[in-house]
Amino acid sequence: MSAPATSPLDHPEVRQASAWRYIAGFITSMVLMQAALMVTLHQHLPYQEYVFTTGGLALVALLCQAALFFGLDISRAQIWKSVSLVLTIPLFILSVGLTVWMFQSLAQRTMIMPVTTVQPTLLE
């Protein structure tokens, strides 16, 4: 947490606002989403590779937003936000990953799908 400022407008949370960072964050996010859309529309990749490609583009977009929009770094003003985010990310991964894994196991043992309804999903 940072030292107290005399005027609210001198506070580090206010001073960290940056036009170039916000514009760069907007442009980077848009370019990455358009790239993901191009990959989706052309559909040249097998399902697993497609998921990794678009997921990778999303991950880069999220990292760009963390740095350029939120301004997260290890400075005195931002360090505790960065630390709390890093400590929470494993909870996100465990929540989604374990849920999908459990239901994938369940689906393999109990859900006999007709061939006509089979479609690639994360459960496969």
Added chain:
Amino acid sequence: MSTDAPPTDATKLFHPHFAGHDQISARTLGFWLYMLSDALIFTALFAAYAVLNNPMSAAGGPIAPQVVNPVEGLWQTYAVLGSVATYSLGTVALKSGNKAGVMLGIILSIVLALVFLGFETHDLLGLLAKGDGPARSGYLSAFFILIATHGLHMVFGIIWMLVMLVQIPTMGFTANVVARLINLRMFWQFQATIWVLVYIYVYMIGAY
């Protein structure tokens, strides 16, 4: 704890009205922690969506490829990212105490957020008109709840912005108003982050 003793560095947090206490930092960190817990709600919804985006959970109804259109979703992505960018740029004007600049950023942000919500409402109402509402199947329940939860966050953000449009001219840039503007910036940027995940996972991977 005794309140007679003057606060030290270790006990300042227990004296919220102490003049040396950094209220803006305390409030922004507290709000950040709230947002992380809010993100866990979305995590649960994404987990439910991952499980239910399956023909066996469709009850004969549509699943993602028949429900979402990634090209239309890109326009929503433009709108929400543009809204976040304009609000964030408004807070650049806050550095110089420029009330008109901050309020212009908020107004542009509200307009783009309404465009986003217009697309979203159109999509959901279209599904309802075809009889594919949230009660139709497990998949549609997960889809509606995920999309609507994000949409409700956007609505709440718009209400918060309208409140700030009143408080900025009447109260000025006091410590309370500045803390609210900074927290609202984080909240609004958080909506763009969630939307990127929704767009990639629901509109793209779901449409494969």
